[in-house]
Amino acid sequence: MSDVVLELKHVTRIFGEGDTEVRALDDVSFTINRGEFVLIVGSSGSGKSTLLNMVGLLDKPTSGTVILDGQETTKLNDGQVSTYRNKKLGFVFQFANLLPDLTVLENVMLPQQIQGGKDVRKKAEDLLIKVGLEDQMKKRSNKISGGQAQRAAIARGLVNSPTIVLADEPTGNLDSVTAQKVVKLAKTMAKELNQTFIIVTHDRYQFPDVDRIITIKDGRAFEGEETTMEIPA
């Protein structure tokens, strides 16, 4: 099996047209290998959220292709994309985005239930124990702290053993101490499970120890931190 889990080829995303045209992503190409812990950095408005939407199959590129785990995803229909997102991707959002009507445990079980999996409770409980939320499982998800919610979100992102976990500013809403704990947890889980993580952040210094950094600037992708070379297409 190839080690490449994600490949973007000449991905361009244009919003609007004519005078209002905005080129949010401009001919972006890169690959990510299995088990890598990758940071995508960039200032506000650089196009990193658009890039995350492309990688997360939440949006389709205007041109170019996104190949996830060997599958060209831009030609999939809505139902297939949903199934693919469910099986291959795990999401961790800035505000955790747990469903407030469900308990912490039910939130973590949800991706597996959507897949129609079995033993969903056991796996979700195991993950919640791993992220240190064994005492919070039965609580309504809007009754726990921001740090706990983010840990639960990581558990939810991991529960389906996805190919990639995508995290959008996962520490953006947390104080620095809690943020450090969440970063440490993500690193630990990535290592333990050989899990690929792509983390989008504007604050590179929250994540000192990563495998790779991709910088987005004006819709273009560069390998390494700012001022380094553009990734060759």
Add this chain to the structure above:
Amino acid sequence: MDYRLNLATRMLVNKRGSLIGAILAVSIGILVIHVNFVIFQGIYDAIIRDMGDYRFGDVFITHQEEATIERSDSVYTAWLERFSSVKAATPRLGGTADIEFLSMGKINEVYDISVLGVDPVSDIQASKIHETIGDGQYVYARNSIVVGETVARDLGGCFVGVKSALRGGGSDPTVTGDQIDADCKVRVGDNVKLIMQNRSGDEVSKRFIVSGISETAGGQGFDSSVIVHIDTIRSMLDRPDESNSILVRMNDRNSFVVNDLIAQFSAAYKNDDLLVENIEQSAESTLKGFRSGIAMINLIGYFGMMSSAFAIVTIQMMLVNSKTREIGVMRAIGARRRDILLVFILQGMIIGAIGAGVGTGMGLAYTTYAKETNMQFQGSLALEVNYNWKKIGETALLAFGLAMLASIYPSYRATKLQPVEAMRNV
């Protein structure tokens, strides 16, 4: 439990205000239909009941063309009473008459009142008109007469504005209106004269002693008529053995049994040109207009239920709008459009099921109250209240279906949310 049902339930429970509002919308729609049904169907059934009890029986036999049946009624009644399903059969003969009453030296007259001739022995078995005698007793002899409440009052000779003067009460404040009303009526034991024309056109008259005063709630009885012995009226009209109709009371009122008897009787006397009808047929002309009225009222009730459906659409649209973020998250983690659709349709089903349950419960409580208290329409006609389980079930099912249908558009709107758009307000 399926996660979609779990999520649908939790979303609703956590939006109690919306849930209660939606349930109330459904249940009040059902309650309105139940109340309409109890009142209007109750009146309808009460009219049928009273017409059956007083005028037509369960089977009503007349001549197809002539006003009277010339063949002796005993032939028919004997044939009918052989059947165990028949309780009794009784002949009736009617006509019109003027009636006079001498009161305080003044003759009070009422013209063109209906006179009903009955065979008291069999009539007591076949009809319930004798139960309407509030004062005195039923026709028991050939010279006794039962006077309807309205006729009794009209014959009393007192009219609004002249009561006191006639009674000599003047301005005596101790004489109350009720007392005057009571005095200004024909009473049991009074003597009245009936004047009729016989079949040859000759005027015949006869004096009667008032044996009872008849009064029925809702005026379905003979309040504006008088009742005499059938032999007396036959004699006065010179129509021996004739009758206008034969009224049959069944032991078994099942429509199958009734219609079977009608078929057998019609076959047995097919050359007699008789018209044999069940109560629905004989009361048809009276009930026809009323039925359209009920249909109209029911339609209004169902429109009310449609309004409930619109309320559900509004409430669910609000729910969908308030759950945009959750829908986006669900779509992001892999929920398909049909999963989202199902969550919101399940909400409609939950609202429909609870609303139908609560509404049916309230409707049944009202029906039971109406039945137990012998609810009357405008204080007179006692409603005939029945539990129509078919109708109750249909109404509940309709409400449930409408709630589910009403949830389709909001659910569809929810599925149209693109995850990336739904997540934008995160």
